[in-house]
Amino acid sequence: MIRTLFATVAAVAISAAVPASAETVAITHAHIYSMGPTGEIGSGTVVLKDGKIVAVGADVGTPSGARVIDAQGKIVTPGLVITESSIGASEIGGVENTNDSGVSGGALSAGFDVQFSLNPDSTLLPIERLTGATSAIVTPELRERRRAHGDKLFSGQAAAITLAGGRDMLLKPKIAMAMEAGERGAAQAGGARGAFIVELSAALEEARSYRKNRSAYDQNRVHPFDLGRADLEALGPIVEGRAPLLIEVHRASDIRQIITFAREQKIKVILSGVEEGWRVASELAAAKIPVILDAEEDLPNAFESLSSTLENAARLNAAGVAVSIHGPELTTGGKAVRLAAGRAVSRGLPWAVALASVTLNPARAFGLSDKIGSIEPGKRADLVIWNGDPLDTQGAPDRVLIGGVEQSMRSRQLDLRDRYLKPDDGLPPQYH
Numbered sequence: 001m002i003r004t005l006f007a008t009v010a011a012v013a014i015s016a017a018v019p020a021s022a023e024t025v026a027i028t029h030a031h032i033y034s035m036g037p038t039g040e041i042g043s044g045t046v047v048l049k050d051g052k053i054v055a056v057g058a059d060v061g062t063p064s065g066a067r068v069i070d071a072q073g074k075i076v077t078p079g080l081v082i083t084e085s086s087i088g089a090s091e092i093g094g095v096e097n098t099n100d101s102g103v104s105g106g107a108l109s110a111g112f113d114v115q116f117s118l119n120p121d122s123t124l125l126p127i128e129r130l131t132g133a134t135s136a137i138v139t140p141e142l143r144e145r146r147r148a149h150g151d152k153l154f155s156g157q158a159a160a161i162t163l164a165g166g167r168d169m170l171l172k173p174k175i176a177m178a179m180e181a182g183e184r185g186a187a188q189a190g191g192a193r194g195a196f197i198v199e200l201s202a203a204l205e206e207a208r209s210y211r212k213n214r215s216a217y218d219q220n221r222v223h224p225f226d227l228g229r230a231d232l233e234a235l236g237p238i239v240e241g242r243a244p245l246l247i248e249v250h251r252a253s254d255i256r257q258i259i260t261f262a263r264e265q266k267i268k269v270i271l272s273g274v275e276e277g278w279r280v281a282s283e284l285a286a287a288k289i290p291v292i293l294d295a296e297e298d299l300p301n302a303f304e305s306l307s308s309t310l311e312n313a314a315r316l317n318a319a320g321v322a323v324s325i326h327g328p329e330l331t332t333g334g335k336a337v338r339l340a341a342g343r344a345v346s347r348g349l350p351w352a353v354a355l356a357s358v359t360l361n362p363a364r365a366f367g368l369s370d371k372i373g374s375i376e377p378g379k380r381a382d383l384v385i386w387n388g389d390p391l392d393t394q395g396a397p398d399r400v401l402i403g404g405v406e407q408s409m410r411s412r413q414l415d416l417r418d419r420y421l422k423p424d425d426g427l428p429p430q431y432h
Contacts, residue, residue, distance in 0.1 A: 052381055
């Protein structure tokens with residue numbers, strides 16, 4: 001029996017070593033929105049091999065031996081990229097022990113790294129795949145945001161993940177450093193906006209000094225730093241311009257201040273929230289700063305967002321700002337995201353730009369556009385075949401492929417629904 005068990009385990013291990021993505025797949029008769037150089041293709045073919053896209057176009061042939069998926073004229077797009085999410089790091093918002101997306105105590109601030117909180121067995125991943133999402137930007141969030149104030153300036157390091165099933169969900173770690181400006185940033189800095197920029201400047205200066213004098217730091221030959229080693233190390237990519245600060249900010253004057261600060265510090269930034277971004281759209285465009293916003297935000301929920309408008313995304317885009325869209329809550333996933341993008345279309349954002357706001361634009365903002373965000377040769381084969389308009393409630397995914405592998409269109413919620421639906425002959429077997 002033991003020998004049989006070992007033989008079975010070995011067979012499973014051998015089969016697992018041969019990835020399903022090794023097959024060649026051809027998606028034919030597809031209405032393709034590539035979000036890449038080929039643009040929109042009324043009827044074309046996408047060829048996938050070894051988990052990557054190898055060809056896309058109206059005249060692309062079907063390779064011999066390829067598995068053919070006939071799209072029958074349906075829309076095919078890149079998989080959605082969910083931004084500023086806690087997917088994979090938080091399971092149930094109301095159950096504290098299932099939330100690993102941020103810290104409320106301890107020594108870490110910038111040093112917190114959300115990649116180590118990721119759970120590939122999260123029941124939320126299949127749910128998000130069913131919405132057409134294939135990857136996500138998991139963003140740390142300080143637990144203190146529910147309190148009056150805290151003492152941590154940075155939320156921590158964000159990570160990009162794939163929503164495919166399996167152990168290896170990490171696409172890229174440390175892709176941005178998250179933090180909050182405005183009212184919440186002021187609270188973290190001691191209670192006033194006047195302290196926020198000063199503290200942020202001091203933190204970046206410490207990081208630069210640390211990187212120049214690491215050996216002296218190790219030998220205790222430098223003055224004590226306010227930040228610990230882990231925080232100083234984490235800020236290295238920021239001060240070197242290799243990774244951006246992802247800053248949540250809302251008021252027009254605060255946005256202007258961040259624009260000036262980024263220019264003077266020579267750092268990259270991505271701005272989130274930006275309810276009053278339309279008021280400084282030309283300045284954001286000139287600085288080439290990408291933004292992430294909730295396209296459905298139009299209520300003045302705070303003094304710093306009095307000028308909120310549903311036309312924010314359209315006005316920013318018209319000014320030349322690269323816009324990405326997230327859902328009404330940072331914990332919401334693909335369905336809310338694509339419907340928020342559809343709502344922006346009703347308020348003046350061009351449809352193709354709205355699709356880019358949930359695919360290519362977030363990929364570009366976080367330095368992932370060489371891997372995801374569009375249907376181009378060489379990129380990951382993350383695609384969705386839709387049975388309707390992706391940005392409309394009447395559209396939904398028919399098939400989702402991640403890394404060239406067709407994903408299950410089931411989730412725990414669907415399994416529970418079907419388990420407890422009463423069949424025609426009475427109660428389900430579990431009740432007998």
